[in-house]
Each structure stands twice: as C-alpha cells, then as structure tokens.
Amino acid sequence: xxxxxxxxxPCAACKFLRRKCMPGCIFAPxxxxxxxxxxxxxxxIFGASNVTKLLNELLPHQREDAVNSLAYEAEARxxxxxxxxxxxxxxxxxxxxxxxxxxxxxxxxxxxxACNEIPTALPVPPGVSSIQPMVPRQxxxxxxxxxxxxxxxxxxxxxxxxPYILPWSDNPSGDxxxxxxxxxxx
Amino acid sequence: MMPGGGRCAACKYxxxxxxxxxxxxxxxxxNDPQRFARVHxxxxxxxxxxxxxxxxxxxxxEAADSLSFEARHRxxxxxxxxxxxxxxxxQQIQNAETQLAKTQAQLFGFIxxxxx
Numbered sequence: 080x081x082x083x084x085x086x087x088x089p090c091a092a093c094k095f096l097r098r099k100c101m102p103g104c105i106f107a108p109x110x111x112x113x114x115x116x117x118x119x120x121x122x123x124i125f126g127a128s129n130v131t132k133l134l135n136e137l138l139p140h141q142r143e144d145a146v147n148s149l150a151y152e153a154e155a156r157x158x159x160x161x162x163x164x165x166x167x168x169x170x171x172x173x174x175x176x177x178x179x180x181x182x183x184x185x186x187x188x189x190x191x192x193a194c195n196e197i198p199t200a201l202p203v204p205p206g207v208s209s210i211q212p213m214v215p216r217q218x219x220x221x222x223x224x225x226x227x228x229x230x231x232x233x234x235x236x237x238x239x240x241x242p243y244i245l246p247w248s249d250n251p252s253g254d255x256x257x258x259x260x261x262x263x264x265x
Numbered sequence: 266m267m268p269g270g271g272r273c274a275a276c277k278y279x280x281x282x283x284x285x286x287x288x289x290x291x292x293x294x295x296n297d298p299q300r301f302a303r304v305h306x307x308x309x310x311x312x313x314x315x316x317x318x319x320x321x322x323x324x325x326x327e328a329a330d331s332l333s334f335e336a337r338h339r340x341x342x343x344x345x346x347x348x349x350x351x352x353x354x355x356q357q358i359q360n361a362e363t364q365l366a367k368t369q370a371q372l373f374g375f376i377x378x379x380x381x
Binding site for chain 2: 124125163175
C-alpha cells in the first residue's frame with residue numbers, strides 16, 4: 080500500500096486534488112502515486128468527498144477491498160457510461176444461463192445412459208439441473224421493466240463486448256479464488 | 266417538473282424548485298424517493314446530473330437505471346457493491362464448468378462402454 084510518508088511523495092488523490100498529503104491521509108494507503116488513473120476514475124464517478132464518507136463508514140480492514148471495488152465500478156462506468164459494470168453482470172448472467180442449459184442437457188443424457196438408453200435430441204426434462212442462476216428469475220433486476228416483455232428475465236443491455244478482469248483475486252466471502260475472465264486488465 | 270406540476274424525487278430531496286427542464290425528473294419520479302436518495306448518497310446529485318447530461322437523451326433512462334442498481338447494491342454492501350455479484354457469478358460459472366466437464370466425462374465413459 081502507498082504511504083504519503085514514503086519519500087514525502089503525495090498519494091495519487093492528493094496529487095490530483097493539488098493538496099498537501101498529510102500523514103493519516105485516508106486515501107494514501109489505497110491510491111498510490113504510480114496509479115493516477117485509479118483515483119481519477121473514482122473521483123470522476125463518485126467524487127472525493129463521497130469516497131471519504133464511504134471509507135469512514137467502514138472498518139480499516141475493509142477499506143482496501145472497498146476502494147478496489149469502487150475503482151472497478153468507476154472504470155467500468157468510464158468505459159461504458161450507460162451501463163457501467165451492470166453490463167458485465169448481464170454478460171455473466173447470460174453465461175450462467177447458457178451453462179445451465181448445457182448442464183441440463185448433459186445430465187439428461189447421463190440419466191438416459193444410466194437407464195441404458197441412447198440419448199436423442201429430446202427436450203430437457205424440467206428440474207434436472209443442479210445449479211440455480213445467481214439472480215433468480217422471480218427477482219428481476221429492477222430496471223428490466225424497460226425491456227419489452229422480459230419483466231421476469233435478466234437485464235439485457237445491447238451487445239456487451241467483454242467482461243472486466245477483477246483487480247484482485249480474493250473472493251468477497253474469503254474462501255475461494257476468483258476465476259477472472261476475458262477482457263482487459265485494469 | 267413531473268406531469269401534474271409536482272416536484273421530482275430529486276428536487277424534493279434537494280429542497281428546491283423543480284424546473285421544467287429538470288435533468289432528474291424523468292428518471293427519479295416522486296413516488297420512489299429511495300431511488301434518488303441512494304444515487305445521491307453514492308454518487309452525489311451533481312455527478313449524476315453530469316453523467317446524464319453527457320449522454321444522448323435516449324440513453325439516459327438506461328443509465329439512470331444502472332446507476333440506481335449500482336447505488337442500491339453499494340448501500341446494501343458498502344465493501345463490494347455490485348462487484349460482489351460479479352464475483353459470485355464468476356464462481357458460479359467456474360462451478361458450472363467443472364460440473365459440466367465431470368458430467369461430460371461420465372457420458373464419454375458410458376459411450377466408451379457401449380463401443381467396447
């Protein structure tokens with residue numbers, strides 16, 4: 080983590096804001112001077128005072144992850160001013176749907192094999208899959224109301240080119256590694 | 266200004282007059298005060314206004330909806346916001362791919378049994 084006390088170098092936030100970087104600067108640990116764009120994005124989307132308020136409401140050990148997720152959202156919003164990282168969510172939800180269909184089909188074939196039948200191109204029986212979508216269809220994303228008659232479907236923006244690689248590998252629940260994805264590094 | 270002459274949720278929250286060309290009125294109706302309260306808490310009214318103004322009018326509704334979605338999730342989860350959803354979706358995808366690979370391996374096993 081950056082520190083304003085290292086060689087008296089101001090953090091990226093204080094450089095951007097053109098102010099003296101004081102010891103104890105709330106931004107210094109999370110916005111090193113070598114990453115000016117990180118703070119520039121966060122400042123553009125959220126504003127410095129909002130970020131300060133958000134960080135002050137968190138425990139110190141939570142702040143690094145909070146800053147990284149804010150930076151991720153801010154970069155996503157800068158790249159896609161209409162959908163931000165909601166576009167990534169929609170893309171990933173479609174992937175989950177696609178995989179669930181494939182898994183349903185594979186499980187159906189397995190059941191048929193287990194019953195000594197040769198699989199045919201039959202409709203997948205309901206209730207075969209063992210995974211559920213992250214966002215259940217009965218709890219639609221709140222703004223899917225604007226999309227035709229898909230009131231109970233996932234949000235579907237216009238074609239989304241690529242998801243973002245997450246900036247850190249820790250899982251929010253703390254017990255698994257993030258698998259990352261295609262797309263640009265942050 | 267809302268149809269009927271009332272103030273939008275933003276202008277009510279900000280305690281100001283709602284002008285006829287208010288940038289917020291179409292996307293932050295008075296009947297959903299929490300929607301604006303959340304985006305104001307996370308982004309600030311002036312940032313939201315700037316972001317909407319920089320977009321063509323036909324895209325502003327989608328932008329307001331996605332900002333509202335992100336703000337809601339950030340309020341609910343101040344550490345990860347909707348990035349937490351992305352994390353969990355990535356994990357779901359990884360789990361599903363693993364499951365699919367296992368199931369397909371079992372299927373190939375059956376097919377090989379039949380062929381042999």
